[in-house]
Amino acid sequence: MQDTTAAGVLERHLFRPYFEYVEAVGFVLFRDLDTHWAGQNVWGALADVRDLKIILLDRRNRLERLVSLKKSLCDHVWYVGREDKRLRPHVELSVPLHELVVFIDRDLVNRAQFCDQFHGHDILPITYEELLATPEVVHARLLKFLGVSAAMLQSGTGKKEKAPVSAVVNNIDQLKSELSGTKYESYI
Known part of the structure; x- marks a missing residue:
């Protein structure tokens, strides 16, 4: 079974390996719309990413x-x-x-x-x-x-x-x- 936690989604889609020429990766979330992934508060998971x-x-x-x-x-x-x-x-x-x-x-x-x-x-x-x-x-x-x-x-x-x-x-x-x-x- 795939990891569907907010942290798992971030790890799989955002913090995955990129080519060496990729200097930055971004994504868009709407503050008042994108609040939960797989029943978890996505903002809490993102707030834990200190850098x-x-x-x-x-x-x-x-x-x-x-x-x-x-x-x-x-x-x-x-x-x-x-x-x-x-x-x-x-x-x-x-x-x-x-x-x-x-x-x-x-x-x-x-x-x-x-x-x-x-x-x-x-x-x-x-x-x-x-x-x-x-x-x-x-x-x-x-x-x-x-x-x-x-x-x-x-x-x-x-x-x-x-x-x-x-x-x-x-x-x-x-x-x-x-x-x-x-x-x-x-x-x-």
Whole structure:
């Protein structure tokens, strides 16, 4: 019987032997989705890997994150390749204020719990916004953080939503108005 513990999965798929020219290996886990493997908390197993370096990719604009999540739940498209040219229908959403506030609160708590659990690890926080605005600068930070040779990094993924959030959320002005002056204002 194969080892299906979280530690076994990590050992088999991540910490296996690689060619000598491979300087770093990575994987993606969503903080609030990928919590258990084979009935075990994967975060506990990962926290035990003391030399694990973490790139914490985050989106400052939580409204955009919520819209992206809602659209992906509808169209079941979670990954878009860099060369993906398929035309996707324009979707317009109305986001209730209460739903946005609950989403922001839950996301901030989730992020704080993650950071607390991995406080002893090397963590490089990066936002989608800075990655899109200055990819070369972010790539240089990534290479330095990982301690790997300078190389030409090329993303294999594309941006799924090309329309600005203001073109998707039909009540964005109302949300901005109602959140103006609150602790949530900086997240939209």
